Amino acid sequence: MTLEIPEVVINRLPVYARALADLAARGETVVSSQALGELLDVTPAQIRKDLSYFGRFGKQGRGYNVQGLLHRLREILGIDRQWRLCLVGVGRLGQAIAEYGGFGPQGFHIVAAFDANPAVVGKHVGGVEVQDIARLDEYLAHNRVDIGIVAVPAAEAQDVVDRLVRGGIRAILNYAPVTAHVPPGVSIRHIDPVLAMQSMTYYIKRSEPAGAK
Template identity: 50%
Template sequence: MAAVQKVPDIVVGRLPVYLRALQVMAAEGREITSSQELGERLGISSAQIRKDLSYFGTFGKQGTGYRIPDLIEHLRRILKVDRTWDMILIGAGNLGHALAQYQGFTPRGFRLVAIFDNDPEKIGRPIGPHVIQDVQELPEFVRAHRVQIAMIAVPASAAQQVADLCVEAGIRAILNYAPIHLKVPKRILVQYIDPAIHLQQMTYYLGNEG
C-alpha cells in the first residue's frame, strides 16, 4: 500500500486564504477563475497555488481554469468546514467581548456555544445571546455537548491553568490569544494569536529600510 503523502503545515495554512478569496469572488458573481488570477489577488505565485492544490487531487481544467463554486466546496470539505464546529470561549474581558460578538465565525463553519469566566462580577451577565458561565462548569459542559474547540482569551498568568482544564475536559484544539506558550499534550492542536508578535516582525523590516 502506498504511503499517504503528508501535507506540509504551511500548505494547510494557505488553504483558508484561498477559500476566503474564492468566497469573495463568488459574492461578486464570478463563476470561473484561474490560478493566475487567484495568485494576483493574494500575492502568491500561480505555480504555488497549483502545487498546493495538487496535494488533494486535480481541480479545474487546463485552459478553462477553476469553477469557483466547485473549488469552494472542495476546499470546505478538505478543511472540514462543510459542517459546523461548536466552540467555547474562556475569558469575558474586552477581547472576549469582541470575540463573542464577532460575526465572522458562523459563515465559516464555527458556532460559539458558551462563554466562561471566573470573575463573580461577570458570571451571569449576558454577551449577545450567551450568558457568562462559571469556568468551573466548563468540564461538564464540554463533555455533555462534545465540544472540541476552545478559544482562550484570558491573561497570560491564567492561560496555562485554563488550558489544563480544557485538555482534561476533552478539548482537542485551542486557539490561544494569551501571550504565552502553552504546555499541552502532543495530541492537542494549538494555534497562537498574538498581534504584538506580528507588529514586532513588521518593525524589524521597517527598521531595516534602506
C-alpha cells in the same frame, strides 16, 4: 503511507477558499491560477502545487471552476459543517471575540463562555450566558465542544488549556500572551498581535537609512 502535507499549505487553503467565495459572490464561474494568484499575491505555481496535495483541479488553459473548487476546499477544511466553540475569559478581549459577528456565517458558533470574575458571571455576551469557570470541567463532560478559545491572562492560560484538553477538546485558539503547551494530537494556534507587530518592525527598521532611529 499517508502524505504529510506542510502546515503552511493548510494555512493557505482558507485564504484560497475566501477568495473563491468572493469570486462566486460576484458571479464569476471560472478563475485561472494566474488571476487567483494576482488576487492573493501568490504565484500561480504555488497555488497549483498547494492544490496538487489534494487531487487534480481545473484543466490547463481553462482554469478552475469557482464553485467546484470552493466546495472541495470547504470539504477538505471541514468548513462545510457547524462547529461548537467554548470561550474561556470574558474580559475586554473575550467580549470582543464573543460579539464578533464573523464566526457564525462561517459555521463557528460560541455555545458557552466562562470567566472567574463574579462581576461578569451571569451576564450575556454574544448571545450566551457567562458561566463560572468552576463549571468548565462539568460542562465539557456533558456537552460537545469542538474548539476552545482562550482569552485569559498569561498566568492562567496553561491551566485553562490543560482543562480544555482533559475535557476532550482537540483544537485550541490561544489569545493569551504566552506559549501554552498541548500533548500530541491536540492542535493549538497562538494569536498575539504584539508579536506580529514586533516582527513587522524588523522590516521597517531594515528599510531605514543606516543610523536612523
